[in-house]
Amino acid sequence: METKPVTLLQLTKYVASLVMVKETQNVWVTAELSDVAVRGGHCYMELLQKNEATGATEAKARAAIWANVYSRISAEFFHATGQKFASGMKVMVKASVSMHPVYGLSLVINGVDPSYTMGDLLRRRNEMIARLKAEGIFDLNRSLTWENPLLRIAIVSAEGAAGYGDFMNQLGANPLHIRFTTRLFPAIMQGERAAESCIAALDAINEDIDSWDCVVIIRGGGATSDLLGFENYELAAHVAQFPIPVIVGIGHERDVTILDYVACIRVKTPTAAAEWLLAKGKELIDELDRLGLEIHHAVSDRITGCKEQLGIIEGRLPGLPQAALDRAKARLERFTLGLHRIAAGRIAPQMSRLQSMETSLAMILPEAIKRRSTKLDSIAALLDALSPAATLRRGYSITRYNGHAVTSAESVPAGSEMETTVADGIIISIKQ
Numbered sequence: 266m267e268t269k270p271v272t273l274l275q276l277t278k279y280v281a282s283l284v285m286v287k288e289t290q291n292v293w294v295t296a297e298l299s300d301v302a303v304r305g306g307h308c309y310m311e312l313l314q315k316n317e318a319t320g321a322t323e324a325k326a327r328a329a330i331w332a333n334v335y336s337r338i339s340a341e342f343f344h345a346t347g348q349k350f351a352s353g354m355k356v357m358v359k360a361s362v363s364m365h366p367v368y369g370l371s372l373v374i375n376g377v378d379p380s381y382t383m384g385d386l387l388r389r390r391n392e393m394i395a396r397l398k399a400e401g402i403f404d405l406n407r408s409l410t411w412e413n414p415l416l417r418i419a420i421v422s423a424e425g426a427a428g429y430g431d432f433m434n435q436l437g438a439n440p441l442h443i444r445f446t447t448r449l450f451p452a453i454m455q456g457e458r459a460a461e462s463c464i465a466a467l468d469a470i471n472e473d474i475d476s477w478d479c480v481v482i483i484r485g486g487g488a489t490s491d492l493l494g495f496e497n498y499e500l501a502a503h504v505a506q507f508p509i510p511v512i513v514g515i516g517h518e519r520d521v522t523i524l525d526y527v528a529c530i531r532v533k534t535p536t537a538a539a540e541w542l543l544a545k546g547k548e549l550i551d552e553l554d555r556l557g558l559e560i561h562h563a564v565s566d567r568i569t570g571c572k573e574q575l576g577i578i579e580g581r582l583p584g585l586p587q588a589a590l591d592r593a594k595a596r597l598e599r600f601t602l603g604l605h606r607i608a609a610g611r612i613a614p615q616m617s618r619l620q621s622m623e624t625s626l627a628m629i630l631p632e633a634i635k636r637r638s639t640k641l642d643s644i645a646a647l648l649d650a651l652s653p654a655a656t657l658r659r660g661y662s663i664t665r666y667n668g669h670a671v672t673s674a675e676s677v678p679a680g681s682e683m684e685t686t687v688a689d690g691i692i693i694s695i696k697q
Contacts, residue, residue, distance in 0.1 A: 274366050281364035289362035294372070295381065296326075298354045306332030308339070308350060312358075312372065320493060321457060328360060328372040338377050345379030352520075353390075357381035390523050393498045397527065402505045406529045409510045412478055414549050415542055417446045419477040421466040423454040428485030428535035432514075435539035443546040454484040459494025467503050479510045481542075482524065483535035486517040495522040504528055514538035657688040 271279075296312035303309075307329055314324040330338060343349055350356075359376030397403040418436075422429040429449065436445050450466035453459050463482065470480055482504070484492075495515060501523045504511050510529035515522055518533035525531040532538045649655060653663070664671045664685045671677055677696050685692040 277364060277366040277369075280370075281366075284362050284364050284370070291359055291361055291375070293357055293378070294360050295355070295357050298350060298356055299352050301350050301352050303335075306335065308335045310350070310352075312360075315493075319457070322493075326370075326372055328358070328374055330374045334375055338374075342377055342379050353387045355381065355388075390496060393496075393501055393523055394526055396498065397501060397505055400502075402502060403527060404505075406505050406507055406511050406527060409529050411510055411529075411545070413545070415478045415545050416444065417476060417478045418448075418542065419470045419480045420447055420449045421452050421463055421470075421480060421482045422449060422484060422535070424449060424451045426454065426485060428483050428514075431485070432481070432483050432535040432539045435536050436542065439543050439546075441543065441547060441550060443543065443550075445542070454494075455492075456494055460497035460500040463495075463500055464503050467507060471508070474508055477509060479512060479529075480507065481512045481514065481538050482528070483514045483538055484516065485535060486520070492516055492520055492522055495524055497523070500524065501527050512538050512541065657686065662687045 294312070296314055299311040299313050301308065301310045309327075309329050312326045312328050313322055315322050339350060357378040357380075358372075358374045359378075360372040360374045362370070363373045364370050394403065420429065420432070422432070433447070436447065450469050452466040453462035467480070470477060492515060504513075504524055505527040512530045512532065513522075513524045513528040514532040514535045514537055515524065516534070530541065532541050657663075662685050664683050666677045666681060666683050671683065674696075677683060679696055681696050683694050683696060685694060
């Protein structure tokens with residue numbers, strides 16, 4: 266027998282009759298807030314239940330606080346806790362199950378217990394931040410200086426992801442035609458393996474660290490619950506201690522993870538990360554343009570000055586040789602006159618002195634010659650008296666053997682021939 270079909274509206278109304286019962290109305294529920302957004306006075310969110318051991322999401326439901334009660338609930342909550350509703354808070358809410366034919370199953374919240382404040386996400390994040398600070402690594406990457414230019418970009422993202430595509434398109438189509446060198450180090454950017462995968466990508470980059478100027482970690486938007494994989498201490502510690510600057514662009518502007526606190530630069534989206542890099546490149550180009558303009562002005566000013574000097578020199582040049590000759594002639598004439606005066610002043614006294622010396626020499630010279638001659642005659646007589654010949658004339662003789670004077674008889678062997686020199690000749694003798 267053929268079953269008669271029902272319409273979708275009939276089915277959704279039937280489901281509503283089953284779920285919208287007394288037991289599902291005004292029930293206090295503990296959950297963690299995610300994707301909190303206020304639109305048109307209404308507050309929309311997701312309620313999450315996570316496994317305390319693994320952090321995995323075990324249950325999820327859409328929820329809303331309608332405008333007619335949201336203003337009161339939010340004011341009471343802020344007054345009691347000092348905080349506004351935000352993703353990551355763990356709350357206790359009074360909710361009623363609602364089944365709408367168009368919008369489906371959701372929870373309508375009409376009360377919140379303010380004493381049930383901070384959720385596990387914020388608590389764990391604060392604990393991680395405190396640990397990073399205690400270990401002295403919280404500010405390491407944030408304090409790195411940027412090396413210019415930033416053209417070699419290592420990218421940690423999911424291959425084929427929309428955020429990665431947006432980032433590459435933004436870099437590649439830049440109107441400044443800046444050429445970047447990029448390489449994707451693929452990673453899982455969602456779920457429980459996200460942290461482990463990103464750490465592996467960072468380790469791969471670190472093995473070739475000299476090839477890169479910075480690291481970009483990017484992921485497109487999504488539910489806040491999809492970003493829980495980045496709330497990981499080990500990943501945060503890796504980013505904080507990475508030796509080159511890290512740029513983080515994960516999710517939308519409203520999304521925040523622990524990486525945003527430790528990275529050198531935090532931007533709101535992957536596209537914003539590309540825009541930031543292009544802005545740094547534009548700063549360098551503008552600086553080069555400014556320096557080029559300054560050089561142009563300096564060179565132009567120098568050339569203009571040189572042209573003016575050249576014009577002045579060119580105008581003076583025809584008369585310069587003749588003027589130089591005239592100056593040289595005038596100087597030479599002055600030197601000539603000066604020499605005449607100097608010569609007259611110095612030569613005349615010397616001439617007078619020479620004449621005086623000539624007269625004195627004429628008188629002194631004969632007497633000096635006579636004295637010298639007398640002295641020479643005395644020396645000659647003395648030399649003649651002391652000469653060997655004079656000694657021989659007085660009866661002395663000199664006996665030689667083998668050309669040497671004999672001073673001892675023993676120095677001449679018997680039978681040897683000797684020469685004896687006397688005043689008027691030589692006598693040959695033989696020793697007996």
